[in-house]
Amino acid sequence: MKTSAAPSPLVAVRRWTGRSLAAPKPDAVAIEEPLELRIETRPIAVIMRTPGHDDELAAGFLVSEGLLKHKEQILALRPYPRNAEGNVLDVHLAEGVVCDIAALTRHVFASSSCGVCGRATLAAVRRRFPRVQDSIRIDPQVIIRLPDQLRAGQKAFDATGGLHAVGLFSATGELLCLREDVGRHNAVDKVIGRLFLDGGLPLQKMILMVSGRVSFEIVEKALASGVPVIAAVSAPTGLAIALARRSGITLIGFLRDGRFNVYCGAKRFRATSPSKRIPSE
DSSP: OOOOOOOEEEEEEBBBOOSOOOEEEEOOOOOEEEEEETTTEEEEEEEEEESHHHHHHHHHHHHHHTSOOOOOGGEEEETTOOOOOOOOEEEEOOOOOOOOOGGGOOOOOOOTTTTEEEEEEEOHHEEEEEEOOOOOOOOHHHHHHHHHHHHTTTTHHHSSSEEEEEEEEETTTTTTEEEEESHHHHHHHHHHHHHHHTTSSTTEEEEEEEEOOBBBHHHHHHHHOOOOOOEEEOOOOOOHHHHHHHHEEEEEEETOOOEEEEEEOOOBBSSGGGGGGOOOO
């Protein structure tokens, strides 16, 4: 089982200097490999991911899919013994735990422009996960500092330039967990999985910060783990905003250069002065 980040391989790269191609030099690249997840040796999913923290990825994936809620439901996470590459992981459940494997399907969600599809998807998610009721209060100055803290922890990105990052922060801006992966969704699952295995769910009074845009599935994963606040460097999609609004999640986008947009959940912000109050929805 890969429990730590895999080293980035080196490939020969020829850089354009403006006039010619320079001589080949080694350069680190991001790793992308398949991970087959199994429950009691039964295959359930194949995930393209950056190797490392595979136990967290598996646990977070199952939490996000609504199949697990407590760490005691997992007896063990073990690599499949007949797979020499370490790309098959078995999840063994505790005695008496029933997992609806037949309900485990990977969905392809329509874009936010598909109104009917969007309403059907939102209804399905709301049936699976309860609305977030967290009473966290947010200081705008804490939010503004998150991108620099996240960027400072992106060691794999520094080496390759090809990985997304997700960080979990306390309400006061303390970095609690950071994971990188070629897939944003995987990085979210790794963070959720780490806290799940530590017995830390639901993730109350915490902030999830992502290095890219916010899709529907990222909001869904946050909802599954109980995260009340999502912040992102880039934009959210229309369907992500709709799900966050209906789920009681505060959604922040375009968080950069000391500015940000609040798409929903502004009532959680703690005003720094009467003149700087953020209007409630």
